[in-house]
Amino acid sequence: MTAAIPAEADWDRAPGLLEGAMDLELTAADCNLRYWLQAVPQGTLRGRPDGHDPALEVGPHMLRGPFFEAITQEYAFRALAEEKATRVLSYLVPIAPDTDSMEFYATQVLDECRHAMVFRNHLLSLGIPRERLARAVEEFAAPHQDTVLAPLERRSLEIMRDRRDFIGGVVMMTIILEGALAPAAELSERKWRPLDPAAAEIDKGAGIDEIRHLTVGAAIARQYLLDRPREKDRVIELIHDGMRMWEELPTHDMVHWREVKFQEGLDRHGDLVGDYEIWPGRRLVDTTPEERQDTAERWSDEMKAKRLKYMGLAEALA
Numbered sequence: 001m002t003a004a005i006p007a008e009a010d011w012d013r014a015p016g017l018l019e020g021a022m023d024l025e026l027t028a029a030d031c032n033l034r035y036w037l038q039a040v041p042q043g044t045l046r047g048r049p050d051g052h053d054p055a056l057e058v059g060p061h062m063l064r065g066p067f068f069e070a071i072t073q074e075y076a077f078r079a080l081a082e083e084k085a086t087r088v089l090s091y092l093v094p095i096a097p098d099t100d101s102m103e104f105y106a107t108q109v110l111d112e113c114r115h116a117m118v119f120r121n122h123l124l125s126l127g128i129p130r131e132r133l134a135r136a137v138e139e140f141a142a143p144h145q146d147t148v149l150a151p152l153e154r155r156s157l158e159i160m161r162d163r164r165d166f167i168g169g170v171v172m173m174t175i176i177l178e179g180a181l182a183p184a185a186e187l188s189e190r191k192w193r194p195l196d197p198a199a200a201e202i203d204k205g206a207g208i209d210e211i212r213h214l215t216v217g218a219a220i221a222r223q224y225l226l227d228r229p230r231e232k233d234r235v236i237e238l239i240h241d242g243m244r245m246w247e248e249l250p251t252h253d254m255v256h257w258r259e260v261k262f263q264e265g266l267d268r269h270g271d272l273v274g275d276y277e278i279w280p281g282r283r284l285v286d287t288t289p290e291e292r293q294d295t296a297e298r299w300s301d302e303m304k305a306k307r308l309k310y311m312g313l314a315e316a317l318a
């Protein structure tokens with residue numbers, strides 16, 4: 001007999017990323033190693049070892065021109081970001097204060113490693129030859145390597161590896177890094193859906209994992225601070241530092257470039273998306289780069305406010 005797959009990890013029943021991250025409550029005890037073994041390899045990932053239905057193929061409109069430029073730059077960036085997350089996050093495993101959180105972070109390391117793999121390998125479907133793959137990832141992501149990825153990596157290593165600061169690492173991951181990137185991932189899934197359904201499935205699968213990372217990370221932070229209220233000021237300080245750092249990074253320009261390229265593709269291949277609605281009542285063909293980006297940024301603010309309140313860190317919003 002096979003065990004039932006929990007709804008939040010089930011391909012067909014899971015909520016969307018933003019909804020799940022804001023409305024669900026999952027703890028490290030809920031999402032320990034045993035949970036993961038049944039819910040993820042035998043649930044979410046079943047039949048999708050590459051992150052998508054193997055029958056889905058990439059259409060010719062994706063293989064050159066603006067859609068190609070937009071998606072290769074986006075996916076290479078995300079592959080590298082996920083790879084760095086894998087390496088950095090592994091430092092949380094040895095300093096996790098109890099078995100449940102140790103097991104949870106071990107599973108998250110594997111999740112991030114898998115995300116790096118599926119984003120990277122999608123470049124193969126987009127026509128990059130396998131022997132050039134590693135170099136292509138570096139090249140496509142190059143504009144944002146030193147300006148975005150390196151400073152985030154440096155700060156994370158400082159907290160998790162050098163200072164061995166468990167709660168600092170949890171907060172850095174769940175609020176600054178994953179919290180800030182989740183809305184961009186949701187936007188990606190929605191906008192690629194009619195154009196590159198394999199990419200949209202990769203996003204959707206990663207989004208299902210992300211619901212778990214965000215909710216459990218928040219639950220760990222919440223409980224940690226309930227047990228150690230004197231750490232709260234220090235954590236708020238860390239969040240402010242992280243937010244300030246995020247503000248100074250050129251991520252807005254990076255996302256804007258992608259949306260402008262996407263728009264060029266849309267102008268050329270609008271017939272392919274028809275009346276597809278990116279969100280209820282709004283056709284993708286009628287949106288602009290600014291509108292899509294503003295919407296993702298608004299989601300980001302809403303999500304941050306709600307999650308910080310849940311963690312008992314509403315003061316960090318001031």
Ligand code: FE
Nearest residue numbers: 082111112115
């Ligand atoms: Fe990830």
Ligand code: FE
Nearest residue numbers: 178209210213
């Ligand atoms: Fe994650």
